[in-house]
Amino acid sequence: MKNIYLPKQVKVSEIKELSENVKLFRLDKKRVSFVPGQFVLIGVWGYGESPFGIASSPYEKSHIDIVVRNTGGNVTSALHNLKKNDEISVRGPYGNGFPLDFFEGKDLVMATGGCGIPPIASLVEYIIKNRNKFGNVYLLYGARTPEDILMKNEIKKWEKNISVILTIDKPHPNWDGHVGFVTDIISEIDVNPKRAVATMCGPGPMMNALEKVLRPLGISDRRIFVSMERKMQCGVGKCQHCAIGSKYVCTDGPVFNFDEIDKTWD
Ligand SMILES: Cc1cc2nc3c(=O)[nH]c(=O)nc-3n(C[C@H](O)[C@H](O)[C@H](O)COP(=O)(O)OP(=O)(O)OC[C@H]3O[C@@H](n4cnc5c(N)ncnc54)[C@H](O)[C@@H]3O)c2cc1C
Ligand code: FES
Structure with missing residues (x-):
């Protein structure tokens, strides 16, 4: 039986600073298909999991982008401390997306x-x-x-x-x-x-x-x-x-x- 909670481990291939407390993370994720408005659950080992909307084009097949504001909480702080080529976990895409x-x-x-x-x-x-x-x-x-x-x-x-x-x-x-x-x-x-x-x-x-x-x-x-x-x-x-x-x-x-x-x- 498929385990719905099982995440995939993916590499962060690029990190861009978009503003003082917001960063974009490009995640190597192949053949992912999603509807704009859906989200993924991103996990950082030892810190927990949080939901983030997918910010990249649904036509892009080699990666997805997430844009994360650091709230000072566990997961967003840990994400902001990541370096290129670090690995995180991804579940989803989940939710309905825009009609x-x-x-x-x-x-x-x-x-x-x-x-x-x-x-x-x-x-x-x-x-x-x-x-x-x-x-x-x-x-x-x-x-x-x-x-x-x-x-x-x-x-x-x-x-x-x-x-x-x-x-x-x-x-x-x-x-x-x-x-x-x-x-x-x-x-x-x-x-x-x-x-x-x-x-x-x-x-x-x-x-x-x-x-x-x-x-x-x-x-x-x-x-x-x-x-x-x-x-x-x-x-x-x-x-x-x-x-x-x-x-x-x-x-x-x-x-x-x-x-x-x-x-x-x-
Ligand atoms: C469907 C969905 C899509 C989202 N997309 C994005 C996104 O694209 N980019 C982004 O930066 N954030 C997004 N968020 C919010 C993001 O999930 C929270 O900022 C994150 O979970 C905070 O985790 P933390 O462990 O760092 O902070 P925590 O320690 O959990 O909390 C820190 C602060 O953030 C607030 N918070 C925590 N979780 C949420 C939440 N789910 N929604 C609103 N406020 C929250 C808490 O009340 C607290 O004030 C999204 C949330 C949902 C539900
Ligand atoms: S996050 Fe568990 S029911 Fe929605």
Whole structure:
């Protein structure tokens, strides 16, 4: 019988510092197939396991990327201490991912902030590869300071195919773009509410604020998809650690329809 908890040992082939406390880890993992929005459980021997969204393109077959913010906790600190060629364990991919078939033929607004960018990065790569299947596509991304904007090189590439609107929280000497929260730039977008879908991924307060902005745009709750984060253990629907009401984030999510969940963010 297959052991669902059995991890694979993989090599970290590249580590990039994306900001003061965020690093990208490239993991040698061949023939992995996943849907954007799914996550993996990453283990560091002696420190434990934690879930992370997959940030690389689903068309990339030789590796996956994860982007990790160091929370100061066991696993993220241990990951940030790794060196190139160290080995870690990987389980998954797990979870449902974004409903790509439902998104097809529609305008799309992806709103994210802080470290909510990894699963969105993978979705953007998918959309760009299939650009003719989507209408107007916007990525709205807010960060605290210019230095906190992650995946800057990728963003430059994405801007050739989709509209990317960046904003930072407060005025900054190195920044002449938008200032304010993601909610303040939502007026910049041009979508047909009847054929638009939205994704939200980021800190709780941002989700609350966005909900007040997406609704007036006429995008119904049925067409808003939220990627949720909860503490996890098994990752496969057995331990109940990740429960939100009657749903498990690990198996029913992490992507939920907005009208499926109660709106109490951590
Ligand atoms: C589906 C999913 C995808 C995720 N994707 C990413 C990602 O791409 N990049 C990233 O940096 N982080 C991501 N996270 C959050 C990440 O799993 C936690 O930051 C990590 O588990 C912390 O582990 P730790 O041992 O370092 O810290 P701990 O000692 O466990 O906790 C340190 C701090 O982080 C908080 N925390 C711990 N686990 C979670 C969690 N699962 N969700 C929210 N807060 C948590 C704790 O409340 C505490 O404040 C994701 C979480 C989920 C559920
Ligand atoms: S992490 Fe165990 S049920 Fe979801």
